[in-house]
Amino acid sequence: MEEPLRRIRALHMVSTITVYQAYSHEIGLPAVRDGRFPAAWKPDRMTWIKPSFMWMMYRSGWGMKEGQETVLAVEITREGFEWALQHACLSRYERGLHPDRATWQRDLKHAPARVQWDPERDLHLRPLPHRSLQLGLSGEASARYADEWIVSIKHVTPLATEIYALVRDGELDSAARLLPQEQEYPASAELLTRLCPDRQSGHMNRSGFGGGSMR
Template identity: 80%
Template sequence: MEEPQRRIRAAHSESTITVYQAYSPEIGLPAVREGRFPAAWKRDRMTWIKPSFLWMMYRCGWGTKAGQETVLAVEITRDGFEWALRHACLSSYVHGVHPDRATWQRQLKHAPARVQWDPERDLHLRPLPYRSLQLGLSGEAVRRYADEWTVAIRDVTPLAHETHALVSGGDLDSAARLLPQERPYPLGNGLPAHLRG
């Protein structure tokens, strides 16, 4: 079955969805230990969460990029995730979705979340012809993410390194078996029109 151009794919349960982030060990390790983001974590900046493990691997270089050596799987409530989607604005202007550029700029300025659609990645981190969600959180959404939505934080850096080693060694089947089971995320009426971009 052909993948739609834009779809949210994620590891999810009845009540939670797993998203990925990567931080320096100074942020990542205390977050795992305490199950919440430490005081050093900046609440006043936008934070991007990614439901796609391989897109996160592309972004953090399998946990090797400076400041992104600790890869976190953050389990958050589906209620929180869906609140962010409802209150999100696309990160770029799209003719036909927004009435005009000025309206989009106003929406972007006030929205506590923004959606960006980036090419999904394969095991070699090459772009695929369909896109995956990145969700940027700021202001109220960052506070809710840290204080209300986060259920658990796991360190998946060993998984990143093991998968990368298998890919580098040419054992793609074994690498694929290690990947989190991401499947289409159920949104009642499909993707909201204002996020289709």
């Protein structure tokens, strides 16, 4: 069976979902210690959360890129995650999904969250045919994320380092066994239709969208 082009895949429990971010030690280590972001974290900036562990590895270079040395697994409430999705706008205009470009631009300007779909990555960080969700939070969504939704924050850079070492040594099966067990997130059909162009059109649209600077 062919993998759906866009589907939310995540490590999730009954009431929580895990998302990933990477920061400098200045931000990441106090966040792990205190279970919340420190004053150095700027709530007025858009912050991107990623349910895909492998996309975070691609983005952070296995936690070795400058300013992304502390990879965080942030467990948040599913209620908060779904609030963000319900108030999100796609990051790029899609004909047939939005009434017109002006309407999309207006919605994007006022939305506290935005959705991008970018190619999922394999253990060699190569792009796969299907796409992973990234969720940008700003304004009210960013504040709610930092102040209300966080259940726990874990330091997973050691895990990233261990998996990378196995990949480097060609031990792909062992590396794969260490990956978080991400499964399809049970988002409503209505929500996915609004956020997935291929579901709106009724066919698998292989043209991608997204891009931009994310942290």
